[in-house]
Amino acid sequence: MRKYLAQRIARAVLTIFLVVSFTFFLIRLMPGNPIDLYVQEQVTTYGHTYEQALEQARGFFALDVDAPLSVQYAQYLGNLARGNLGQSILSPGTPVSSLIKKFLPWTLFSVGLALMISFTLGVGLGMLMAYRRESWIDHVLTIIATVTTAVPNYLIGILLLVVLGVQTNLINVAAIRGSLSPGVRPGLTLTFLLDALSHAALPITTYVLATAGAWMLSMKSNTLGTLGEDYVGFARARGLPDRRIAIAYVGRNALLPLFTQLTIAIGFVVGGSALIEYIFNYQGIGLVLYESIVRRDYPVMQGVFLVITVSVVLANLLADLLYGRLDPRVDLTAEPV
Amino acid sequence: MDSLLSIRDLSIAYRGRGGTSQALREVSLDLYRDETLGLIGESGSGKTTLALAVLRMLPPAAHIPQGQILYHHDGRTADVLSLGAERLRRYRGEEVAMVFQSALSSLNPVLRIWDQFLDTARAHGETDPARVRTRTRELLSHVQLEPERVLSAFPHELSGGMRQRVMLALALLLRPRVVVLDEPTTALDILTQRTIIDLLRSLRREFGFSMMFISHDLSLAAELADRVATMYAGRIVEIGTTDELFYEPRHPYTVGLLQAVPTVHGDHRTLHSIPGSPPNLQRLPAGCKFHPRCPYVRPVCTEAEPDLLHVSNGHRSACFFWDEVRR
Numbered sequence: 144m145r146k147y148l149a150q151r152i153a154r155a156v157l158t159i160f161l162v163v164s165f166t167f168f169l170i171r172l173m174p175g176n177p178i179d180l181y182v183q184e185q186v187t188t189y190g191h192t193y194e195q196a197l198e199q200a201r202g203f204f205a206l207d208v209d210a211p212l213s214v215q216y217a218q219y220l221g222n223l224a225r226g227n228l229g230q231s232i233l234s235p236g237t238p239v240s241s242l243i244k245k246f247l248p249w250t251l252f253s254v255g256l257a258l259m260i261s262f263t264l265g266v267g268l269g270m271l272m273a274y275r276r277e278s279w280i281d282h283v284l285t286i287i288a289t290v291t292t293a294v295p296n297y298l299i300g301i302l303l304l305v306v307l308g309v310q311t312n313l314i315n316v317a318a319i320r321g322s323l324s325p326g327v328r329p330g331l332t333l334t335f336l337l338d339a340l341s342h343a344a345l346p347i348t349t350y351v352l353a354t355a356g357a358w359m360l361s362m363k364s365n366t367l368g369t370l371g372e373d374y375v376g377f378a379r380a381r382g383l384p385d386r387r388i389a390i391a392y393v394g395r396n397a398l399l400p401l402f403t404q405l406t407i408a409i410g411f412v413v414g415g416s417a418l419i420e421y422i423f424n425y426q427g428i429g430l431v432l433y434e435s436i437v438r439r440d441y442p443v444m445q446g447v448f449l450v451i452t453v454s455v456v457l458a459n460l461l462a463d464l465l466y467g468r469l470d471p472r473v474d475l476t477a478e479p480v
Numbered sequence: 481m482d483s484l485l486s487i488r489d490l491s492i493a494y495r496g497r498g499g500t501s502q503a504l505r506e507v508s509l510d511l512y513r514d515e516t517l518g519l520i521g522e523s524g525s526g527k528t529t530l531a532l533a534v535l536r537m538l539p540p541a542a543h544i545p546q547g548q549i550l551y552h553h554d555g556r557t558a559d560v561l562s563l564g565a566e567r568l569r570r571y572r573g574e575e576v577a578m579v580f581q582s583a584l585s586s587l588n589p590v591l592r593i594w595d596q597f598l599d600t601a602r603a604h605g606e607t608d609p610a611r612v613r614t615r616t617r618e619l620l621s622h623v624q625l626e627p628e629r630v631l632s633a634f635p636h637e638l639s640g641g642m643r644q645r646v647m648l649a650l651a652l653l654l655r656p657r658v659v660v661l662d663e664p665t666t667a668l669d670i671l672t673q674r675t676i677i678d679l680l681r682s683l684r685r686e687f688g689f690s691m692m693f694i695s696h697d698l699s700l701a702a703e704l705a706d707r708v709a710t711m712y713a714g715r716i717v718e719i720g721t722t723d724e725l726f727y728e729p730r731h732p733y734t735v736g737l738l739q740a741v742p743t744v745h746g747d748h749r750t751l752h753s754i755p756g757s758p759p760n761l762q763r764l765p766a767g768c769k770f771h772p773r774c775p776y777v778r779p780v781c782t783e784a785e786p787d788l789l790h791v792s793n794g795h796r797s798a799c800f801f802w803d804e805v806r807r
Contacts, residue, residue: 374589
């Protein structure tokens with residue numbers, strides 16, 4: 144077991160290193176860089192010479208875009224190894240790590256909560272659909288699930304905004320901009336929690352609407368498969384109560400394949416939020432990513448991508464390690480055949 | 481004799497895309513106390529439907545146009561087909577237990593064997609784990625398993641034969657008075673089959689229950705059953721004691737089944753298969769359903785379907801010409 148764990152962790156570290164390197168070069172392949180923009184602005188607005196402006200930019204950004212890529216790459220890795228993610232180009236002096244610390248919790252809160260709601264709802268409704276298959280409730284839910292799964296999440300977000308916020312005026316859009324109302328301080332108070340929830344409500348609704356359908360459909364087909372299993376028939380023949388059969392015999396077995404999907408979805412919690420947070424102007428890490436991409440803020444982009452990579456890799460590692468506990472047939476220590 | 485289960489004029493049909501299949505047609509049958517009854521017949525003859533009906537475990541597509549299944553207990557009689565949900569749940573497992581064909585897939589893969597015993601006991605009001613443990617140990621020893629090793633194992637850690645034995649123990653946990661077995665040995669290799677047959681015998685001696693088992697394996701029926709019923713196209717076509725049925729069969733279908741089985745002493749040239757194939761249950765032929773395949777067929781057989789006719793005491797055959805039928 145210890146050997147397996149060491150192998151898995153080594154592989155995870157290698158994966159993170161490869162993805163980090165890949166994104167480093169990929170980011171620099173995008174047309175346009177922040178210093179060009181800055182230098183141009185200095186030259187046209189303040190009448191500096193090009194050399195002056197460039198010199199200023201170098202000192203200002205602590206980033207030399209003229210240096211060979213290999214030098215920049217080595218520098219980046221060196222800093223990363225010391226835990227230094229660099230500083231934002233756009234807001235000089237702001238370390239990337241403090242940006243992440245400030246914005247990531249909001250994303251974890253909203254997307255994480257949405258994922259829990261979506262998964263629970265999807266699993267519950269999926270089982271209901273399977274138990275009541277071919278009834279009207281199954282047909283209605285199948286249509287809803289298929290449609291919401293097919294529509295991209297940002298369209299659902301825009302639709303919510305237009306319908307609830309503009310056409311019917313049910314929601315005061317201005318009041319729920321951002322992630323907290325002015326004057327509300329974070330802390331374990333009811334006002335804070337309610338305020339945070341009201342600001343996150345629309346993004347959460349969007350995530351849930353966009354993802355619950357997929358959970359429902361997977362859970363329905365898994366449950367249908369499990370209902371036909373002999374051990375379910377044998378349990379009924381022994382007079383076990385329906386509730387016990389539904390939970391421990393049907394539910395647990397139907398959930399197993401969904402569990403892997405869930406851990407992978409946890410990994411994408413951070414990455415999947417960019418467009419939605421932009422639409423609702425929700426102050427999370429996705430919005431930071433969106434803005435940094437638009438303005439080519441290399442260090443910030445690298446920082447956020449690192450967070451995404453690490454969370455996906457960790458989630459996968461967790462999935463592998465936990466699966467052996469959930470499904471007794473899986474033996475982690477067994478040598479691959 | 482004391483009847484535990486009386487099946488009366490039971491008909492069961494399956495609604496499907498191509499129409500309605502007549503799985504059982506007006507079957508009447510009794511299962512007596514302390515007896516072992518074997519149901520034999522080809523696939524599609526209705527034997528599994530009959531077994532499932534006894535526990536009311538029929539698939540949703542099945543419907544029951546007529547008939548009764550009466551369960552007699554302590555001088556009272558209950559109609560199984562009209563039991564309420566809760567009484568039906570208690571009836572399953574406590575009064576009538578079922579053992580399935582598929583030993584490999586009949587245990588929940590994510591629960592330890594002990595939890596599956598405990599679940600069963602709890603479902604029927606036994607809340608003291610210590611008592612369940614004692615009873616479970618006793619049963620597992622009886623089916624020649626090491627209780628402690630098996631109870632802490634997951635199903636996939638046991639062999640097919642061990643799982644079949646666990647299933648037997650699990651079925652007997654609540655001391656049922658009737659055990660229904662659907663092809664209890666089909667999924668097992670020949671040596672394991674032998675052990676299961678011996679086990680079934682000793683368990684019945686020890687715990688005294690009635691057994692109704694389904695098989696297409698005639699040698700199993702010959703070894704285990706006191707009485708045998710042959711089924712064809714949803715009906716019982718012959719029923720009698722095991723000796724009578726095997727040595728003096730009086731229905732051409734039973735004769736055909738017996739001649740299709742190789743014997744150790746017999747000449748392989750005497751082996752015959754029954755010509756033709758089992759009837760389409762959606763479009764049954766008129767008259768006796770076996771007449772298209774029957775060597776004794778006469779004009780009357782294509783017009784009328786015979787009832788079970790008296791051959792001798794307890795031996796009945798649904799053939800107009802049973803007197804002429806010989807092995």
